[in-house]
Amino acid sequence: MLKSDIRINLLREMKRIRFYEEEIVTRYSEQKMRCPTHLSIGQEGVPAALSQILTKEDLAVSTHRAHAHYLGKGGDGKKFIAEIYGKSTGCSGGKGGSMHLVDLSVGFKGSTAIVGNSIPVGVGLGLAQKLDNTNNISCVFIGDAAVEEGVFYESANFAAVKQLPVLFVCENNQYSVYSPLKVRQPIGRKIFEMVEGIGIPSSHGDGNDVESCYLLLDDIVNNMKKYGGPRFVELDTYRWREHCGPNYDNHIGYRTEEEFLKWKKRDPIAMHLNRLLADKVLDEEAIAAMDIEIKCEVDKAFQFAIESPYPDPKDAYKNIYKEL
Numbered sequence: 001m002l003k004s005d006i007r008i009n010l011l012r013e014m015k016r017i018r019f020y021e022e023e024i025v026t027r028y029s030e031q032k033m034r035c036p037t038h039l040s041i042g043q044e045g046v047p048a049a050l051s052q053i054l055t056k057e058d059l060a061v062s063t064h065r066a067h068a069h070y071l072g073k074g075g076d077g078k079k080f081i082a083e084i085y086g087k088s089t090g091c092s093g094g095k096g097g098s099m100h101l102v103d104l105s106v107g108f109k110g111s112t113a114i115v116g117n118s119i120p121v122g123v124g125l126g127l128a129q130k131l132d133n134t135n136n137i138s139c140v141f142i143g144d145a146a147v148e149e150g151v152f153y154e155s156a157n158f159a160a161v162k163q164l165p166v167l168f169v170c171e172n173n174q175y176s177v178y179s180p181l182k183v184r185q186p187i188g189r190k191i192f193e194m195v196e197g198i199g200i201p202s203s204h205g206d207g208n209d210v211e212s213c214y215l216l217l218d219d220i221v222n223n224m225k226k227y228g229g230p231r232f233v234e235l236d237t238y239r240w241r242e243h244c245g246p247n248y249d250n251h252i253g254y255r256t257e258e259e260f261l262k263w264k265k266r267d268p269i270a271m272h273l274n275r276l277l278a279d280k281v282l283d284e285e286a287i288a289a290m291d292i293e294i295k296c297e298v299d300k301a302f303q304f305a306i307e308s309p310y311p312d313p314k315d316a317y318k319n320i321y322k323e324l
């Protein structure tokens, strides 16, 4: 049985991610957040589990759906929301927006909009960790579609040959935009089994069961830190809202309401919360207090973002790849 404080932290982290994103949903139509947003509502289990496992010195890279990964890696809520508002106080100075979050202070080395693009960066970070003789790992967050990109195979092969401390975390939410797995990958071929064939020890788990995610990932990361080398883990989950944006889109026909409701019943937050109540780890009062505390944090972050200045136009070329 997991320790109570870890179980409570897992709940808090999932709620924190959800509350931030629900507030983005509420305010998105105000048109003050002028960047596309890919929400992780329904997918909070994996980033919350890793929030209790990765250290600040471990590094991470992510994808277009990066909010939860940034927050889970210890990202600052104020800097996160300010970034989405395009403000100079944002983690990327207001120039990146939702899909381009960078915060070196917590080892979050970046996220990019191009599917698969951050994979070789994360593998390079693993190489650096190894060359520097650290005992830290590089965590590469990907979706199920990233393994359809050639660069995944080159990077995974390199990580396997060089035995780099790279943890590939594949959140399999069953879709790439509107395309289900069955029209994109051979039916019956499991992603993690295929990756095992590349030479990377691979596992599979339930991404909506935060406690089993924690146990699986904790074991994998401890193992990596003890024995070195890369690992791949595929975790099943489901995004509740549209691929990009704040709305629901079940009515447009690429997936059924029935399928959505089936997954919604397996809400990672509700499932965990019910367990904590049943085990008397928390009572309703403590959960209400937790909600208020998180809501306060989120409100403060939005206030901070709204009140922050936009970047100065004269800094437009600062921190770009090459100074002009």
Ligand SMILES: Cc1ncc(C[n+]2csc(CCOP(=O)(O)OP(=O)(O)O)c2C)c(N)n1
Pocket (backbone or CB within 6 Å): 064, 065, 113, 114, 115, 116, 142, 143, 144, 145, 146, 173, 175, 176, 177, 243
């Ligand atoms: C190379 C490339 N091809 C296509 C796209 C368009 N695109 C953006 S997100 C996305 C879906 C990615 O699916 P997945 O990796 O499973 O992540 P999810 O959105 O499900 O979290 C696609 C195809 C892109 N950004 N980059």
Ligand SMILES: [Mg+2]
Pocket (backbone or CB within 6 Å): 143, 144, 145, 171, 172, 173, 174, 175, 176, 177
């Ligand atoms: Mg997907």
